[in-house]
Amino acid sequence: MGQTDIEPLDVAAIREEYPILRREFGGEQLVYLDNAATTQTPDRVVDTIAHYYRHTNANVHRGLHQLSQEASIAYEEAHDRVAEFIGASGGREEIVFTKNTTESENLVAYAWGLNELGPGDEVVLTEMEHHASLVTWQQICKKTGATCRYIEVEEDGTLDMDHARELIGDDTAMVNVVHVSNTLGTVNPVSELADIAHDHGAYIFVDGAQSVPNRPVDVEAIDADFLAFSGHKMAGPTGIGVLYGKKHILEEMEPYLYGGMMINKVTFEDSTWHDLPWKFEAGTPVICQGIALAEACDYLDDIGMEAIRRHENELAQYTIEQLDGEGDIDILGPPAGVERGGLVSFNLNSVHAHDLSSILNDSAVAIRAGDHCTQPLHDKLGVPASARASFYVYNSREEVDKLIEAIDDARQLFA
Amino acid sequence: MGQTDIEPLDVAAIREEYPILRREFGGEQLVYLDNAATTQTPDRVVDTIAHYYRHTNANVHRGLHQLSQEASIAYEEAHDRVAEFIGASGGREEIVFTKNTTESENLVAYAWGLNELGPGDEVVLTEMEHHASLVTWQQICKKTGATCRYIEVEEDGTLDMDHARELIGDDTAMVNVVHVSNTLGTVNPVSELADIAHDHGAYIFVDGAQSVPNRPVDVEAIDADFLAFSGHKMAGPTGIGVLYGKKHILEEMEPYLYGGMMINKVTFEDSTWHDLPWKFEAGTPVICQGIALAEACDYLDDIGMEAIRRHENELAQYTIEQLDGEGDIDILGPPAGVERGGLVSFNLNSVHAHDLSSILNDSAVAIRAGDHCTQPLHDKLGVPASARASFYVYNSREEVDKLIEAIDDARQLFA
Amino acid sequence: MGIGGSDMYRQQILDHYKNPRNTGELENPTFTHVGENPMCGDEIRMDVVLSEDEETIERVAFRGDGCAISQASASMLSERLHGMAVDELRELDRDDIVDMLGVDISPMRIKCAVLAEKVAQDGADIYFDELDIDRTTTED
């Protein structure tokens, strides 16, 4: 089946499952374009959550009663489902549920970084890393005496791959790279970076927070050692993140959080650890959230990840075209025509991003304004903040048109 | 108003809000007595969750659009509500949302323990600590060279307070004590232990996982420096825990997880931290779970925490009386008549706890069997496992009677 | 619908944003202080000259960069501070600033609105009480 057989999304049908999109503010219907921050949750995922609490809620792993068995099996199988979603052939043993992408980054930074890094070791990041990885590795490097280095971002929003090859060397222990930039929209060549990292015996950690939700991601095709993403950015609930790790690496890693469920044998003097992935899930886990995330994976696969990728890129390209008109808008990241994630960050010359977002809110157009958790990148670009419109499966061109109109209102107001 | 004015719980009315309690297995109606593992979730909390996703779901803290404002305010106020629930006059600044009690313990162990403990320092625990605190402090002590010491548990399930006074000395940096034991049901004298700890300049961490759900807890009356508990054990959702900390202590503590939201200013070289409590909540937080937990607090306060305490103790006492009859059952913890949390752990001489739980499941009676995450305590008591029946607001004496009948069936089967 | 949006940008605010009053620096200010709103990137620097008895504000100037709310608030405050008793400045609170702006400020923008006030107050506190504040930052 060729690529051309992929149907565009039936946005009208998809929207049916999202009552929140029918909300009105001041008589205007909500135009929700803040999906890179968090996506909305379709009825079938909300129903899964409510059904869980109303019918099978129980603690997992150890209970011998029926409810606990049901909850345990559903929770364990959720790991398998997520493994399948990202092409992890090792199944549940390679999937750790955390509370968000940020915790997934910290898990590796604490469990691996704090134990393995030392003076002389280098962690290579990119200038477009999100604070989730940038601050984490920066601080773990400070604790261990290792050094952080940053691959430069070019004018056109892409990574300087020559610089990458220069930075990644035999002292490199870890390369952490964002798959799709949440500020620039850039799709980074993670598989090429994985090869470079592996050539030098380094691990590669792919921040998939903005890629797993909106394109097919296959960890084994990329050859990622670690991949992190969040449920709340992919039609799932808040309070769950995922850490994928290659089995042999996770096996060798020390645990991270200590407590119940993650142990094997405990005495007053010492403890031994449970098998993967439970070794990394201490305490009562994010049971309902895990089960709901598996449902979100089903939901997204039913729509089709390749179709979602196209939809997102098309909306982004359309937005860039429409924004370009007046010549008073700077667009961050790759120019029109270059594939990107479903988001566009920009600045309207005369209007501060925060003012713009406040004014757009009057027309019920919800965008984000700020540094999008990439302060150092904004500093480099010489802007304190930017406005960002970001899309998901339920967004349409008509909504982009409303965005453009609302921007025009702001332009008038500040003229 | 005297204590005697407190009405017993209207269990029949309460049960209306729990459709899961109407489930039947093999024609028998579920008797859910595994509440110390996790409690069931009333409709109003489930409705709060569903309403959140269907009406106000958005990322918090930074969004200037209406939805984000609604979600932000609700999420921030949830901290205030939880502060009020446990008598923390500092409000939201003293309340950190984590994913469970276990993470709350680890937060302090990592952010305070790893930085402050060293050889010669001592962490004093009790022999009845849950793995959440026992394994955590044990492992942090191993990393830092500090030493763990354990206050002994007496025959009658109480702490040996002379031993406590002996162990807690000027080398003690932290005392971690479980408020209500999840295995023995013992209610520990945490306020007395706090005084002893403070006399020696040590902090006291109270594990409130089994106390906050079922009795009035006032952190300031106890004078606890830290208190931890879990949403899923108090009619709230999975995926949320709470760490209470005295403001001045939290202020001095280093951060724990790094990433977005918890920062103030970030450069490629270094970062500074946000105010309390956000400094300890990295990444997109447990938004919906926090809002639902606040609803659970409202729910419990509507019933009345003092009434819940009585209800729980009465069911536990009634269970002990009923179990005592045949003389072939060993009950763990305080003897009949001594106030305890709403749980009873026991062993039927002729039947292994796992077999008992499996057989009880036939009568749709759900109890827990195992070590209840207190392996070292079980080792000390000389039993590999125990059976545990634990109660919540919706349990009745009739359900205890069904438990007793089902135990009798097991007794016959194994006779 | 909630507060925010163009309600927040009534004529007066836009006017002060587009034509800020009292911008620039003062020679020999009695005190000078700088503040920022790191999340937004708003920055304000305020120079204040007091009367000889140090009880009254004689002149104020500010420089800044940031959103319309933060900059208009600084401009309007600079006008109000003129001739104000120092004690009065030190007692200003969030409500006074909202009153001064004459519009409802959405909760998320309050820190933009109060930045200038905090800078002026912290400047006075440092000067009179020798407080150890390096740079003012407004957070929630």
Place this chain on the structure above:
Amino acid sequence: MGIGGSDMYRQQILDHYKNPRNTGELENPTFTHVGENPMCGDEIRMDVVLSEDEETIERVAFRGDGCAISQASASMLSERLHGMAVDELRELDRDDIVDMLGVDISPMRIKCAVLAEKVAQDGADIYFDELDIDRTTTED
């Protein structure tokens, strides 16, 4: 309703639990191995004597402590192993054990059921392949 409960405790299992066969120790066993199920506290120790050509199991004895499923499974397995080819032992799997027990085993109890089998197999593996297994533990 799900599997588990008294379905799992049919006559045969209870009989083997109450009257376990082949308990105790063997003199000069060809190999001995110990295993446990730490979460449950089940423990099994198995002694095995092989034929001279080391191809057939001649005698088996076990000692153990734990739930009815784990102990009955050990007792029943000890009977079956009698005269079994070593190769056959090494190929036994979870399904064989469930067949042997003749009841459905709930997923949470599988590790109890297979403990004895794992102990016998690991004992053989250590003996023949000089594997470095100290103590067998069954986890999911």
